[in-house]
Amino acid sequence: MTSRADMEAAEPLLPVDAAEEDEQTLREEEAHEEEVARREDLASAGSTDLAAVLRGETRLTQATANLATTIIGAGIMALPKAFATLGILLGVLMLAVVFVLSLFSLNALVRVSQLTHHWTYHDVVSAEYGPAGLLALKVAIIINNAGSMIVYLIIIGDVLVGVPPDFNGLVTNLLRIHDPSVWFVSRPFVLAVACLLVLAPLLSLRDLGRLGPMSTAGVAIAGGFATSVVAVTAVAIGKGEIGDFHWLPTPDMLGHSFQQQLVNLLAVLPVISLSFICHYNVHPIAHSLERFSNRRMRLVIKRALVVCTAVFTLVAAGGYCLFGSSTQANILNNLTPEGLAPIIGAPAGAALSFAVRLGYCTCLMATFAMLNWALRETVTKLLFDKPMLPGAGFYALSYALLAVLYLIAILVPSVWTAMSVTGATAATFVAFILPGLLILSVASRTHHVRPASRALALVCVVLGATMGVVALLNTFWLSKR
Numbered sequence: 001m002t003s004r005a006d007m008e009a010a011e012p013l014l015p016v017d018a019a020e021e022d023e024q025t026l027r028e029e030e031a032h033e034e035e036v037a038r039r040e041d042l043a044s045a046g047s048t049d050l051a052a053v054l055r056g057e058t059r060l061t062q063a064t065a066n067l068a069t070t071i072i073g074a075g076i077m078a079l080p081k082a083f084a085t086l087g088i089l090l091g092v093l094m095l096a097v098v099f100v101l102s103l104f105s106l107n108a109l110v111r112v113s114q115l116t117h118h119w120t121y122h123d124v125v126s127a128e129y130g131p132a133g134l135l136a137l138k139v140a141i142i143i144n145n146a147g148s149m150i151v152y153l154i155i156i157g158d159v160l161v162g163v164p165p166d167f168n169g170l171v172t173n174l175l176r177i178h179d180p181s182v183w184f185v186s187r188p189f190v191l192a193v194a195c196l197l198v199l200a201p202l203l204s205l206r207d208l209g210r211l212g213p214m215s216t217a218g219v220a221i222a223g224g225f226a227t228s229v230v231a232v233t234a235v236a237i238g239k240g241e242i243g244d245f246h247w248l249p250t251p252d253m254l255g256h257s258f259q260q261q262l263v264n265l266l267a268v269l270p271v272i273s274l275s276f277i278c279h280y281n282v283h284p285i286a287h288s289l290e291r292f293s294n295r296r297m298r299l300v301i302k303r304a305l306v307v308c309t310a311v312f313t314l315v316a317a318g319g320y321c322l323f324g325s326s327t328q329a330n331i332l333n334n335l336t337p338e339g340l341a342p343i344i345g346a347p348a349g350a351a352l353s354f355a356v357r358l359g360y361c362t363c364l365m366a367t368f369a370m371l372n373w374a375l376r377e378t379v380t381k382l383l384f385d386k387p388m389l390p391g392a393g394f395y396a397l398s399y400a401l402l403a404v405l406y407l408i409a410i411l412v413p414s415v416w417t418a419m420s421v422t423g424a425t426a427a428t429f430v431a432f433i434l435p436g437l438l439i440l441s442v443a444s445r446t447h448h449v450r451p452a453s454r455a456l457a458l459v460c461v462v463l464g465a466t467m468g469v470v471a472l473l474n475t476f477w478l479s480k481r
Contacts, residue, residue, distance in 0.1 A: 058288040060296060067278060067285050067304035072222055072311060073148070073367060075275030077155060077330050078419050079312055080319030082268050084327040087249040088317050094265075094272055095316070099309045101463070102276040104456050105435035106301045109282055111449075112438045114294055120283050125434065128441050137434065138382050140426045144277065145375040146405060147422025152364045152371075153409035154418060157191045158330050159361045168336045170357060188410050194365075195406055202369035203376075203398040206388075221363040226315050228356055229331070233318035236343045243324025266470040270423030271416070273467075275312060276305070279430050280374070329416035332357055376401060417475060424471035432464030 058066065083091035109121065118124045126134040162169035167178040169190075177185045184190075236242045246253065255261045286297050319331045322343070328334055335356055340349030376398055380389055389397055412418060439457035443449035449457075 058285070059290055060300060063285055063289045063300045064303045064307075066288075067281065067300060068307050070278040070281045071276060071304065071308040072226075073275070075151075075271070075277075075419065076222075076226070076312060076315055077332060078271050078415055079275060079316035080323070080327050080331045080334075081329045081416065082271055083316045083320040084325065085249065085253055085264060085268050087246045087253065088320065089247050090249055091316060091320075092313055094269060095309055095313055098269065098272050098276055099305055101432055101460055102273075103302060103305055104453075105431055105460060106279065106282050106305075107298055108435045108439045108453075108457065109279060110286055110294060110297050110301075112435075112442050113283065113286070115442050119287060121280060124438060128438060135382075137430070138378050140429045140434075141280065141378050142375060142382070144422060144426035144430060145371045145378070146401075147418060147426060148274075149368055149371050149375065149405050150409050150412070151415055151418045151422070152368045153191065153195075153405060154413055154415050155330055155332065156194060156361055156364055157187045157409065157413065158333055158415075159357045160190050160194065161185065161187045162336075163328070163330075163333050166336070166338070168338065170354070170361075173337075187413065191406065191410065195402055198365055199368060199402060200399060202365065203372050203402060204395060205369070206394065221359040225356055225360050226311050228352060229318045229322075229335075230314050232340065232343055232352070233322055236322055239343065241343050242321045243326060245321045245324050263470055263474055266467040267420065267474040269467045270428055270471045271419045272423075273431060274419055274423035274427040276308070277427050277431055278304075279435070329414065332360065372398070372401065420471050420475045424468040424475070428464040428468040432460040433468075436460030436464065 082094075086094060109124070112124055113119050116124060116127055118127050122134060122137060125137045129136075158169070160169045160171045161167060161180070162172050162178070164180075167180055167185075171190050172178050172185050175185060180186050233242075249261075254264050282301070285300065286292060289297060289300065315331075319334070320327050323331075323334045323339065326334065335353050337346065337350040337353045340353055343349070344352065377387055379401070380386060380397065388394060409418075436457040436459075439449060440454060440461070443454050443457070
């Protein structure tokens with residue numbers, strides 16, 4: 001007779017029907033599932049005390065909010081430009097594709113952990129692929145975090161100085177000097193001052209908890225930004241002031257030949273994929289979940305992705321409708337007083353532009369420090385085999401990383417390029433290729449994965465590798481021909 005534990009182990013990776021995810025069903029089965037989860041973690045931990053293994057106290061709703069806040073980041077700024085390349089309908093379709101793949105890959109990581117009894121991403125990869133696989137994951141984490149931090153620095157520079165030809169940044173508008181040849185309003189100088197006066201002190205903190213208030217404020221600011229874009233779009237629609245948007249891509253947007261269209265499509269997908277990256281945090285959130293079970297964690301993942309995808313769709317479609325073919329790679333560069341004045345008036349446009357850009361700049365600085373913590377820790381483990389350097393070494397590594405990222409942000413002042421490279425390498429590897437490979441590996445050994453899940457895992461691997469290669473070729477070679 002098949003036991004309930006065996007039934008739990010054989011549970012498919014694909015999302016279950018809505019009826020199976022009903023809260024009443026969860027309440028009826030949570031006692032058994034809690035015991036199963038506790039015993040699986042017990043086997044992994046080697047402990048004899050059940051109470052010492054799972055101590056999660058985070059409720060279902062809070063766990064969903066925690067995962068959602070790790071998904072919504074700077075990637076949202078480039079999504080309107082992605083829609084400007086794809087058109088609204090194809091853009092929504094591509095968001096849906098990435099949503100499905102992300103839903104599968106996040107569920108896959110949790111399921112693989114249950115089947116292998118390893119409860120961190122590092123431990124799962126190390127157990128399956130040894131030191132080489134763990135090294136690849138660490139390098140991917142470094143590339144992803146460093147790439148995201150470079151994107152943040154570029155956006156901060158855009159906000160403070162502005163972009164050609166107007167250079168309507170906060171600093172240039174305040175000083176009323178829009179000439180980048182003036183050294184004290186140039187991007188290198190202003191960004192260097194921001195790094196020295198704000199970012200360097202934040203990176204000097206040895207207690208991650210002290211960044212908590214800034215992180216909380218950053219989440220609120222990000223929500224305010226999304227709300228502002230949607231509200232301004234609604235006003236523009238009511239006044240008939242929307243831009244020259246398209247429902248479907250035109251040859252000028254996506255390319256004239258089938259080859260160009262396919263290349264551009266595959267090149268945009270990594271940028272969209274980078275917006276959904278949260279795979280490093282799914283295991284800590286699973287461990288913190290009250291009465292953890294595979295079914296409850298799937299519900300957390302699904303709800304968080306649905307909320308974030310809805311926000312992404314509203315901001316991307318709204319931003320593209322507002323500015324049409326003039327949509328820039330960083331939507332903040334469109335949200336200038338001049339860009340908003342025709343829609344909501346000059347005074348309101350100036351006030352909203354200042355508030356949104358200053359607020360989001362502050363949000364990015366706080367998130368920058370959070371990302372640097374994981375980057376610094378991974379580099380320290382990779383180079384010195386310890387979680388944190390003592391004394392002066394801690395500060396030396398922190399400032400050295402900041403200096404390198406600053407130089408790259410100055411040399412490559414394009415959000416789209418930075419996101420394309422990061423999305424094509426680290427994002428596709430961590431979010432699609434590696435989870436797909438893990439599922440195929442575990443399936444061949446345990447036979448606890450259904451054929452449909454194996455097929456979807458293969459799609460993740462093949463599509464992730466393909467769009468990564470195409471995006472890199474398009475960034476460094478095809479677009480320059």
